[in-house]
Amino acid sequence: MISNRTVSTTQGNVPQSQWEAGDLLVAYLAQLSVDYVFGVPGGAIEPLYNALARSARKGGPRAIVARHETGAAFMADGYGRRTGKLAVCCATTGPGATNLITGIASAYENRIPMLVITAQTALSQFGRGAFQDSSCTGIDTVNLFQHCTRYSTLVSHVAQLEHKLSTAIMTAYQSPNGPTHLSIPLDILRSTASVKTPSYQLAALLHRPALLADGEVKSLCSHIVQARKAVFVVGEDCREAIGAILNLASLIQAEVVTTPHGKGLVSLYHPLFRGVIGFAGHRSASETLSDPEVDTVVVFGANLGEWASNGWDTEALLNDRLIHVENVEGNLTRTPMARLHVRGTISTICERVLSYLRQHPPAKEEPALGIERRQPDSPLREVLRHEPKWRFQLDEEAKYYDDSTPIKPQRLMRELTRLFPPNTRFLADTGNSIAWAIHYLHPSGQSDRNGEPFRGCLEFASMGWAIGAAVGSALGAPGNPVVCITGDGSWLMSGQEITVASQEQLPVIFIILNDAALGMVKHGQRLAQAEAIGFELPAINYCAYGEAMGVPSYIIRSPQDLMALDVKAICERQGPTLLDVRVDPEEVPPMKTRMKILGGLQ
The missing domain is CATH 3.40.50.970 (Thiamin diphosphate (ThDP)-binding fold, Pyr/PP domains)
Known part of the structure; x- marks a missing residue:
């Protein structure tokens, strides 16, 4: 974490006992183990870059300079997806901020937790025709970002910074995840921070307990036990739960497909994998879902929009065979036709169902798939990991x-x-x-x-x-x-x-x-x-x-x-x-x- 120290700005030296607003902001990023802030510098956001320079010398978060602000947002997106850490990008006022919008809108639609920091004309210059004015009296970037962020606000006093920064970071991780935006005027960024160390421990506040709705999980167990033939659809939010999902699929011999968003979560050599459903997907995946013998389709963690639902396919997917297991409430609005919605942490739900099924195994024979029969308590093993022939079909x-x-x-x-x-x-x-x-x-x-x-x-x-x-x-x-x-x-x-x-x-x-x-x-x-x-x-x-x-x-x-x-x-x-x-x-x-x-x- 960044400590109080003498800092140098374009306005001269700051006494050791003082801490600039930019240093406080960077200290919160360090608290969350953020490594990089992606952006393009400019005059109005220079105090933040000064703070990042001081941070970099101490081994803390540092600046990565993109060539265009949209690229900076895409870089932050890629960094956040790869690490699971908060994605952070920044831009100066006016066109710097507006250049970010495409990248921020992309993160919004793909639910990437992201903190967006844009500079703003000094408060004293609002309404006076300032250079690159993007205040409420110019091109109002706070309102522009309202439509592609979960939270967008102006920090009008340095005493607001810590509270609004914490709110922005916590909101970025609330369901549904997404970008949040702080517009900070130049004079606020240069101001002395109202505190000398961060007041909040955000890492602890962002911790999510493993939650589930017990009654819905019991219903899910009942549906799975009674299913004649089930298919699992794996979506983008199954990264932490994929082991439990595949163990459950193995136990009941449910065939597995992924959405385009979930591609890569299931090994192509897995004996139950039938390919990708939806945009550019595989015929074998569509045929698996369309099989008249299938009476239960369980979708895990999937945003069933156009890409993932095979163009809102009501015959194969969006019908009353569907059970939707979700940790993102908003995804459930896409499946009002589902016979059951199960809310909660997907990995916890699957582990609970596994525990139930091991005590109450389905009374039916497993289909012959050419793999060894596993005991209910055996860990999943990809027994055909090196078999060259997949069980899904490619076009041409x-x-x-x-x-x-x-x-x-x-x-x-x-x-x-x-x-x-x-x-x-x-x-x-x-x-x-x-x-x-x-x-x-x-x-x-x-x-x-x-x-x-x-x-x-x-x-x-x-x-x-x-x-x-x-x-x-x-x-x-x-x-x-x-x-x-x-x-x-x-x-x-x-x-x-x-x-x-x-x-x-x-x-x-x-x-x-x-x-x-x-x-x-x-x-x-x-x-x-x-x-x-x-x-x-x-x-x-x-x-x-x-x-x-x-x-x-x-x-x-x-x-x-x-x-x-x-x-x-x-x-x-x-x-x-x-x-x-x-x-x-x-x-x-x-x-x-x-x-x-x-x-x-x-």
Whole structure:
């Protein structure tokens, strides 16, 4: 924690007995073990950067300077997802603050706990036409952020700072999680703090007890015991509970699918895994849910919007077979048709159900799956961990092994998981990248304390998210390679953030799917038989782009080019690598579910 000390500001020296507001703010971040604040500096937020400079010298939170504020928010998002810590980003007043909005809106839709700090014109200058005025008398950023945060407020007196800061941090972790925003005027940031040490121990206040509704859990036990055939759907909020969920599935031999958000939580070799349901999902997953023998579908921790519900599929998913187990109350509003809602900590609920079923095992035979029969109290073991044949189906599986040039995106996805080590984390950007990755990219690594082996930015689906998030993710788990799969369209929006990875010496591998087009737009227009307009991008040598920025870069035209790479050296390098992958531009990504929602397919 930062202690009282002499601090130097642009206004001169501050006596030792005094503590600036910025130092108090940073001390709270240190209390929560936050390592980085992502942002772009500017005059109005300089006092916070002064505090971060003092903090960095003492080994506390330090500044990471992005090239654009949206990139800073994406970096904070990636860092928060990887570490489980509070994501923090900041910007100066006016356009610095407004540039954050896309990244903050993305965090809001994806429920990322985040603290957003923006500077504000000095209070004495409100209403006087100040430079980059974003007060209530200018472009009112407090109100702008109201629509994409859980809490947005102006700190109008230094005595408010500690209370409003604590409220913002605690609100970021309240269900549903999300970003919160403090707008702090320049003169407040420069002010002497009203306290000399933090008054609150936020880590203790943020601790969540394991809660459940006992009556609903008893009903869940009863439904599971009576089920003839059950399917489990694993969503994004199951990270802490996945072991218990799979143990329960193994005990009752329930087949398992994941939503796109939950991809990576279940090993592709698990004998009960049937693939991904929803956008770019697998036919085997849809067939599993559509099986007329299935009378119980249990969804765990899933936001059943368009992506995860297979386009609000009422036949396979959103019907009275559904039981929804949730720790996020807001998710339950998507399933009013469910026969049962179970609220509480998912891992605790599953452990309680497991305990009940071990004492009252279902009176039915387990289906023959070619695996050893486990006793009720045996831990789950992936007995077919090394079996090469999965139990889910890929579209156009032959292209997964295609040797042709230009390289097929399907083959690219296959080779990426074969070439990179198991501790690699993959992030996929919006557009064709996410569609190819959800369906064809199957990392062999497992979910751990450093996150899932695969992440996408769904719901708000911001282009360029993966580029910034890969930087934050690499900072959050040093020594682990991070692969960012992005398109040339996203790269032209946010590719400059590669220089942050270079400056911080991060082993991030940026893979650009180069088809000289906004690929999802192009293929969407073709599938819908719409006018072909606005999708073309110029033919660009991104290898030369990377080399111009001092980043080792390679052009990949064929599977042979890819396999010729020295991946071990790339992963061990202290800095990023860029792969300009010239993919087959005529390959259509698995996006038909999206097209049906848009009305482009019947």
